[in-house]
Every structure is written in C-alpha cells, then in structure tokens.
Amino acid sequence: MKELVEYLVKSMADHPDEISLHEQDTGDTVVLQLKIAEGDVGKIIGKNGSTINAIRTLVQAAASSHKKRAKLEVLN
C-alpha cells in the first residue's frame, strides 16, 4: 500500500524527492501519513480534494484486496 501511494504521489509531484511517507500497521487498519513539498500540496489534494480522494479510493481498494482497512492523511 505504501508503494502504491508513493508511486502515485511521485508521478504527480513537482518535487518527488521531498516526499516522506510513514506507514503504521495496527493489525486490521493501516494508517499512512504523507508529507510533501509545500508547492505540491495543492497539486496532490486537487480541486475540492478530487486528487487526494481518488488516491484514497485506490488505497482503500488495495487494502481491501489484502482484507484490511486503510487511511491516508496529508500532514502538511
């Protein structure tokens, strides 16, 4: 799941080197905490959160394929 978010965010960000992603697995729920460059925040969140919501939808699909739940937070 971490790699999925990493791939998606990296391919959309202008500063792919300034991404940090922390994964916390608490049994049945995986919490992902994302930090990105200041200039990329708008791009990754998107208009009305459209981009971040699409990423979340995919993360949830990936998680449910592993019989898990997932949460993705942007920490900026």
Add this chain to the structure above:
Amino acid sequence: MSTIEIEDKSVEDAVAAACKQLQLPREQLEIEILSKGSSGIFGIVGAKKAKIRVTSKVLPVEAAAQQAKEILSEILRHINLPSVVEYEIENQHVVLNIISNGSGLLIGKRGKTLNALQFLVSKILSKEVGETVPVIVDTENYRIKRQESLTELAQQLSEKVRKSHRPLTTGPMNSQDRRIIHLALQEDQEVRTKSKGEGNLRRVVIYPVRRSKKAPNRNTE
C-alpha cells in the same frame, strides 16, 4: 514525432491517405508538398504523381496509449488481484480495458474505484506527455452497462415529468454520467434538461416543456 512521405494521384488524395494512415485529422498534420503532380494531357500523357511529406503535430495517440497502459498496470500491480490491461484507440480517446477476476473490487460503489483509476491515470499521463489526453478506463463492460442503466433511468424520469408536469432532479452525478442523461433525452420533445449545482453536487434537472413554447431551449453540456 513521426514523419512519412506519401505519393498519390493528387495532393488532396495524398493528404486523405496520410490522415487515414496516421489516424489523425488534417489540422493536426504538418503538410509539406514535395511535388504537386499533374494529370498530364487527358490524364494519359505525362501524368505525374503528387508527393507530400507529413509530420504529425501531436504525440501519436498510439504512444500515449502505450504509456497509459504502463501507468495503469503499475497501479494495479499494488492491488492484490491478478489483472491484465489491454488498450485500444477510439476516436482519439485512449480506452484501457482491465481483465480481472470480475469481483467488482476495481469498480467500487457506482464506479467509484474505476473513476479514481481513470482520473489518476489521465492525470499522470498528462503530466508525462505534457498535454491532456482523454483516457477511459473500463472493466467487465462496466461503462456500457452504466450507460444502459442511466439511459433507462432518464427515460423513467422523463415519463414521470411528462405525467406530473413538474421538474425532477437526479442525484449528484459526475460529468460523464450527466452527459449520458442529457444525450438520452436530447431527442425527447416533451422535456428539456439542464445541469444545476456546483462541483460534486452537480445534478441534472429535467423540466417539462410547455406546449405553447415554439422552440424548446435545449441545454446540453
């Protein structure tokens, strides 16, 4: 960028052949006439073929489609589900079809997951290519089925509007779904459709058309 040279009876014919071969409309081709050609006398003596050099101004869709397929496959690699992606090009749209076990996991509720895939693939592709390429992601013929059920819904709503003479509103829909509703009722002379609302809450309102009105004011997006 691909460049080809084509010979044909006339410049017109050569251009038409080029458009066909590259699957691009004429506006997107840069055409250089190498020789104009002539039909000679009575089309028999001294007939010379026209020759043109054609360069496509846009990135060939084929290359974009290949790239889109790579992006989608990369995303699906992280989802624990065996799947294969195939692509085709339909009037300048890249159509990606996912072949999987048919569990519906990739579709999600009302196509939510499929739409997310489509949105992100198109976004990543646009960034890589540097221009917007329309991408459609489909699996298990979901898009066609969705179109059929929305068309049916549109017809049911139109029926109700005609009987009650009151406008009716659909639920919130994305632009693709709204377009299907508008198109389904385009030919319907007794109702007219209009999109209302902002952002994610945008929906289609179906109004009855009063008989006295001469020309119904159609509004499609």
